[in-house]
Amino acid sequence: MGFRVGSFDRAQVGAFRPFCPAYTKNSIVEVDLDELKANGKSLILLDVDHTLVKWKSEDFSPEVLAWLDKAKSLGFDLCIISNTRRVERLRRLSERLGIETVRGKFKPSPAMFRLALIKFKKEAAQAVMIGDQLMTDILGANRAGIDAVWVQKMDGPEFVGTRFNRMIEKFVSGFIYQALVTPVDEGDNGPVGVGLLQRPIVRQFVKFLIVGGSSFVIDYSIRKGLQELIRLDNGDLLSYRAGTWLQQNSTLFNFAETPNKAFAPIAFILASLVATFNSFIWNRSWTFQIKGKEERAKQLRRLYLVSYIGLGINALITTILYTQVHLGLFVSTFAGAFVAAFWNFAGQRFYAFKTPKTTEG
Ligand SMILES: [Mg+2]
Incomplete structure (x- = not known):
């Protein structure tokens, strides 16, 4: 440029x-x-x-x-x-x-x-x-x-x-x-000789990946905290007590061998809600540079929709590659995350944070 x-x-x-x-x-x-x-x-x-x-x-x-x-x-x-x-x-x-x-x-x-x-x-x-x-x-x-x-x-x-x-x-x-x-x-x-990194979409994608990294850290930290670190007054792990309660009150949670594992889906949902909200904040203001409060609630709903579909895509690809194609766990996990990242970026860029076309050139 x-x-x-x-x-x-x-x-x-x-x-x-x-x-x-x-x-x-x-x-x-x-x-x-x-x-x-x-x-x-x-x-x-x-x-x-x-x-x-x-x-x-x-x-x-x-x-x-x-x-x-x-x-x-x-x-x-x-x-x-x-x-x-x-x-x-x-x-x-x-x-x-x-x-x-x-x-x-x-x-x-x-x-x-x-x-x-x-x-x-x-x-x-x-x-x-x-x-x-x-x-x-x-x-x-x-x-x-x-x-x-x-x-x-x-x-x-x-x-x-x-x-x-x-x-x-x-x-x-x-x-x-x-x-x-x-x-x-x-x-x-003019646009002649525009460097790759100077292209708005490439810069947006780099920022998107950075935000994604921060959300991953948040997601993991919350899950780790809820699952293995937070203890109640009597020294019990929060996940143990909550998991026990879940198993006592719903047969749905009997899939897990231990109460701690029964609590895992709850920890997963809480962590992903917070992590996705982190992505929303930073991708909105930093990656896609959206100002003002207009359409904020709608964008948030759309982002959660995109993210959870992305999560589904990730799980589907990882599971198929791992259990049906018999690729290694790492390759399967990586491929799922990789495809989901593109899905999420496209979904945020062209749907969740899509800005209405203005009349100026
Ligand atoms: Mg000089």
Whole structure:
């Protein structure tokens, strides 16, 4: 996926929030200085390479120089944040532009950002960072509590360490772009070359599997607790006492050799109800990104329906493979879970959490 321009709803990016800029621009000269000023910003922190000027170059474009002049005339304090080892070049650039610099610990350490705040006697809220790298400029600024603007890197080669950062950046940006709220210009960065993980459905499936893992842990923990851990006042296992009662009151439970085992279906049902509810919560808000309370009850009912049919499919496949095809227990169990996972994903994606088509494109 190519670089995309817009602003971000940072509440939506969850665990990737530290990497999330306030907004993106194709170039630093597109950053609206009047708007920054209106938002109470008075200190602009600047990355150098591929933000102000190409890597190793000292030829500033007239547009960048004009933008910097305007910033100064509007009364902004400007400060270059750099951890370059080419100190001489940095000194020349700094003198040429008439802009101070802060050098120090490698970004994304927040140290240099804090140093700049001290140097200019500013609060974090008064500063803004502009840079072309998520993993250094944006992450570092966020860690120091400073808003960051992510600009598209200039054309041209990059330092080998930067190229490595770009790979991680590519991965992280896939999650961050989900929170892009005001796409302004997609340019020619169409669907061509869309990476597998960037596809919404693949990302949804990965999230679905993660949620499934958490539900499995919950399911197992509850069953283990109810079956083998929770004891009553007199030291009896809960499962023993409840199972005894069940067997005394219904012949239905005589299938089991022991009271503990008679209680197993009850533990199973309770655990699966809670685990399925866990899947509902996380798949709704995180995997399928559904906002608001609309249709929540209907979605919950549909999800339970899908899940219990999935459970049936799982049991059926596992049983047939194990008892009729005579495959091993592990292979049979795995195959059942595998098919059921696809059933559940499709059922949630296209039925339970199906969102009504909106009129906008
Ligand atoms: Mg840079």
